[in-house]
Amino acid sequence: MGVPRCLLDRSTLEGKTIEDNVQRALLPQRCGGLSYNLASMREKRAVNVETTSENYCVTEIPDKFLHANHYVSEGLKNIMAQPGRHDGTVERYGRGIELISQTTPKSSKKALNILSDAKIFQPLHPETDLYTVCTALFEISDGIVLRLYPHEREKVGYMRFSFEDLA
Numbered sequence: 811m812g813v814p815r816c817l818l819d820r821s822t823l824e825g826k827t828i829e830d831n832v833q834r835a836l837l838p839q840r841c842g843g844l845s846y847n848l849a850s851m852r853e854k855r856a857v858n859v860e861t862t863s864e865n866y867c868v869t870e871i872p873d874k875f876l877h878a879n880h881y882v883s884e885g886l887k888n889i890m891a892q893p894g895r896h897d898g899t900v901e902r903y904g905r906g907i908e909l910i911s912q913t914t915p916k917s918s919k920k921a922l923n924i925l926s927d928a929k930i931f932q933p934l935h936p937e938t939d940l941y942t943v944c945t946a947l948f949e950i951s952d953g954i955v956l957r958l959y960p961h962e963r964e965k966v967g968y969m970r971f972s973f974e975d976l977a
Contacts, residue, residue: 811829811841812839812840812842812843812863813837813839813840814841815840815841815842815844818834818835818837818840818844819844821834821835821837822834822835822846822848823960827850827853828848828849828850828853828856828857830898831846831848831867832848832857832868833924835859835861835866836859836861836866837938840861840863840957842861842862842863843860843861843862843863843881844860844861845858845859845861845877845881845972846858846859846860846861847871847875847877849871849947849948849950849951849954851952851953851954855870855952856870856871856875857869857870857871858871858875858877858883860881860882860883860885860886862886862889865885865886866885866886867881867884867885871882872915874910874916874921876903876906876907876910876924878899878900878902878903878906878963879899880900880903882903884897901929902929902930905927905929905930906924906925906927906930909924909927910924918947918949918957921947922945922947922959923970925945925947925952925959926945926959944958944959945958946958946959947959953972954969954972955970955971955972956971956972957969957970957971958971
């Protein structure tokens with residue numbers, strides 16, 4: 811029992827700084843786990859916050875960052891929520907890290923190539939029809955742009971959101 815994550819999510823949208831948002835995500839009465847990617851243009855800083863109901867890990871994002879459907883931070887990476895539910899996610903993450911370490915200079919196109927790699931963007935479980943619905947690519951430079959790229963079976967183009975457009 812605790813505060814539902816959707817309420818924590820909403821609260822983090824109200825924060826004024828990354829530290830403020832981290833504290834909001836770490837409310838001691840939280841009911842479960844989640845991963846937050848927080849970026850601030852003003853602070854020129856980005857972090858990933860992974861939480862469980864009792865633990866957390868804050869990771870500074872210096873440059874390139876990849877996340878998957880499981881905990882990846884040093885403090886929590888040995889935890890696998892609901893074993894068997896995320897079959898293959900550790901392998902997909904490993905493949906992504908391998909490719910991202912070989913990518914210089916950084917570019918959105920190269921990031922999208924990594925995220926659409928056949929070994930990463932694959933069915934979640936070979937014996938079911940479950941698959942990764944979309945890939946999110948955040949571009950942070952003079953502004954913050956989010957592009958969502960659906961799986962090819964969705965047969966729709968990408969969606970672009972600029973945070974400047976929302977202001």
